[in-house]
Amino acid sequence: MTGVAESHRKLVTVITESTLERDLERELEALGAGGWTISDARGRGDKGVRASHWGHSANIRVEVVCDTPLAERVLTRLREKYYANYAIVMWVQDVEVLRPDKFR
Amino acid sequence: MTGVAESHRKLVTVITESTLERDLERELEALGAGGWTISDARGRGDKGVRASHWGHSANIRVEVVCDTPLAERVLTRLREKYYANYAIVMWVQDVEVLRPDKFR
Amino acid sequence: MTGVAESHRKLVTVITESTLERDLERELEALGAGGWTISDARGRGDKGVRASHWGHSANIRVEVVCDTPLAERVLTRLREKYYANYAIVMWVQDVEVLRPDKFR
Amino acid sequence: MPGGLDPIVMFFGLGLLAGALKADLRLPPAIYEFVSTLLLLSIGMKGGIELAAGGGGGLPLQIALTLVLGILLTFLAFFILRGVGRLDRVNAAAVAAHYGSVSVATFAVGVAFLTRAAIPYEPTMPLLLVLLEIPAIVIGILLAKGLRSDTPWGEIAHEVLLGRSVLLLLGGLLIGTVAGAEGLEPVKPLFFDLFKGILAIFLLEMGLIAADHFGGFRRHGLFMVAFALLIPPLFAVIGIGFAALMGLSPGGAILLATLAASASYIAAPAAMRQAVPEANPALSLTASLALTFPFNILVGLPLYQRLVDWLLPA
Amino acid sequence: MPGGLDPIVMFFGLGLLAGALKADLRLPPAIYEFVSTLLLLSIGMKGGIELAAGGGGGLPLQIALTLVLGILLTFLAFFILRGVGRLDRVNAAAVAAHYGSVSVATFAVGVAFLTRAAIPYEPTMPLLLVLLEIPAIVIGILLAKGLRSDTPWGEIAHEVLLGRSVLLLLGGLLIGTVAGAEGLEPVKPLFFDLFKGILAIFLLEMGLIAADHFGGFRRHGLFMVAFALLIPPLFAVIGIGFAALMGLSPGGAILLATLAASASYIAAPAAMRQAVPEANPALSLTASLALTFPFNILVGLPLYQRLVDWLLPA
């Protein structure tokens, strides 16, 4: 995978209830994430169908590109805080980035 | 990639016409997928520009995290059913997940 | 990763200001990309919070599946043109695709 | 411009111009849906109020003839497309379904046209509109696929019979019939007073959408252009014939002619995409949106009025 | 249908029907927000205009009694849910918070009902509506979690006190009070003339949403159905008692009864999700949206009017 981009990072993707957006942003900030991207989504999972009602999308899709230690901290923290009571799913991938300094 | 999450799964991403949403959900359910995430998208491909009109987004972006056999079945089924007549694109990636039981 | 799909390609993901949408599409076309997918997003990064106002989403999320040389050209071109003055982030991943001919 | 075009069609022109100039005037999809919801409910309720006032005579005959009209127009379109246009069977069937069916937006402009000219029309027209929407779609699918067993008729019936426009029109009709003019007085400011303004906004957006589809012409050739412009007056004349059979008033005849002349661009495309995915959707949409719709609201309406005056003298 | 149901509840019925048939009639979320913003501002401004005209006597007593009413209803609901329904503490507390709190949509239909029947009511009612929304949520959280230190009270207060409905109602009230009827004359066409039409659109959407939640019944059993249908008249009677203590007019008493009978489906769910995430959100929403809301607007309002006539004879 050489030649395309310089450095390796992790991409953490979180799908969860849209009402958690502010809360999640606070967590990411506290954990030290330098940036993230959020978009609206809907879907289905163990907690049933989540489709958009009343001006709020049902789910959000949060992406954080960061280094491995931060990715681990994010996963651990969100699992502890939300897994028991909220509709939430997370996955992790390898990505290559151009400016590693932007992604701690 | 050890240490971040426990298990490996496949992430299948499908970009296709938004009118297929219900149909696709029925297929995913029939194939046994435990969950999926859908968001609205637009784009360009062989079938031309697909931008949003009249209250319907042009495309949807469907993500399914699942094990390799299910990923194969999803790809095969969607290819058979939609490739000939619809705007559709699919790709597959490796992901790590925390709770492998959630993603068959 | 054999058996699921036939060929390997790169997935380039770009998060940037939504006002650049038309401009970016022109660049991608000029570079020879056969297709791309765009969705609306919001987020935070070095350039601060970017949330949706006034009928325009703050950010867009552009995905291009293509071969390695094109991925490199896309990264290089966008870096040259936008890095200095715009909110922009890019990352690259490996993907498997079914119809390699669709993704140059 | 009394006697001439309704000023609201200028909003269509503005949209067309903006679209042609590639200007960014597009209304958000949510607004398109809001505006069309209001229009559909208004049209239905208007009809319902008149029905409640006792205007629904001769309905069974009207219903039967409307269904016949829908089937007839679809077959006619199909044979012209096959015979003259040399389209393959699947595409001919899909386009025929669009032209046998109707456009609610065209109907709304027709209603505004009659209101402006103070010409009354039968309150049953919204019901006939719904009835004319459906048979063409069924016939179109049959023409494309024959009586094959794998056609998902259940899903298609659901899509068509429970589509937005059918439900909102029939729902409005029912509410209007039950509540009557007096009962709906409190919602008059939204549904009736704003009707023309809302229609103006809708036409602005329709202009933008029509402009988007002009590009499709280059590909689809002269035959489709001729088809999209000549079918409306032909079908209008047939519609007037059926209006005579139904004994409709001049206003009702103008509306039935307009409906026959109009081509679907919402219900039919959705159903065809599902049941006949092999058909090229751009072919029908380009003809219907970029040619037939503008033709009907700009040229057709006054023309059909004259035809009715001429063919059905009082 | 004079003397009977308001025709606008037929829009709710249309939505319910469309939802039950799984028809795609859903309004975009943006329209739901637009429409609800207009309704909230209208209700607030209407109250404010009357206040400016000098109608706000006895306010301190009304405020105090309203807060007591909110607390009382929540405890009552909690003990019924625990004692009769055998719900666990957390779910009983969450449902109780919904039923102790209020539904603005129900209030809006109540206002339309009184307007139609030409029955006046106290201009302070929108204020009491806001006041009745809040204590139930606080009590509900306390009942669920006790006085634990990790409850994010700051965030919950922010969410509830600065929620859309509270701010728009109070903002409208303030604007109405300062500007008065004359000052708001220029905005009357949007906020007052369109009120009932906008409410009709809102009820259409509410019908669709309610239909979505019917599925929840199967799971939650007969007790919840009974609870959702019997609590409203019981709480309405208690509300009428408090109206008598406050010295409200018959119109005011009908509205207070309606508020007491109504169950929150916006503020309470949001607060409970945040503060008591262990509670099953579907339980409260199903009861509140699919049963209590329709019951109140279809059966409740005329019933509460009779109860007021009977219990508070002029």
Add this chain to the structure above:
Amino acid sequence: MPGGLDPIVMFFGLGLLAGALKADLRLPPAIYEFVSTLLLLSIGMKGGIELAAGGGGGLPLQIALTLVLGILLTFLAFFILRGVGRLDRVNAAAVAAHYGSVSVATFAVGVAFLTRAAIPYEPTMPLLLVLLEIPAIVIGILLAKGLRSDTPWGEIAHEVLLGRSVLLLLGGLLIGTVAGAEGLEPVKPLFFDLFKGILAIFLLEMGLIAADHFGGFRRHGLFMVAFALLIPPLFAVIGIGFAALMGLSPGGAILLATLAASASYIAAPAAMRQAVPEANPALSLTASLALTFPFNILVGLPLYQRLVDWLLPA
């Protein structure tokens, strides 16, 4: 509050308050676009109707002087920003483009202000508004980049000349001129009767947006605050001078003063982002939205009315 502030500016205050409290009152973007589309069309059509009624005397002179005014204000702003504020060339040019250009929202509040005070104004004002929007942007880009060949003038022209506001204003003007008051009677309920209510909703959203931008102040220092608050009255006086040269009525002079005093926050930011991406967009937006806009609608309008009374006695 007769004689004082228009009650609709209280909606701005409500938005500001809600924004400052970080309350979640935001309207969906789709509603913002709908509401602004209605306002722009209304303003244009209003002017067009008056033009049709024969009110467009002295137009060529007005056009020429408006263009001069736009250029003059931009240069003036630029030299103040460079000389007094010590901003670098690129940022000075970008901010100057905003202040040389105009804000349609401010104009709409000005129109409402004059309507309320029953002061007539020239029907050509919407046209002058469009003309005043553009030169500042061109000059701003030239000041930033010089006559460099890599400036994408084609794209910028497209963006500015075919932007929403220009097209909707000119489109409305044209429709109004062609159709006249009588022809537009049927769309009056939507475009004219609802105007002030729609403007109230718009101002609510503007308050929220302005509140979002207050944070920017800390960074940009005292000079920018002073600039944003002192430029409006200065530019208003210059505007009044030009109004005198054009021979405008007092109402027209108040509107031209208001336009001169206003700062763009839609067209200019979009054009600058494209042509001068090195400039800091927050600098201009903060000044324009969070200070100049509120100043103009709260303090400016009554002030400019007095200035006109004083400087241009009848």
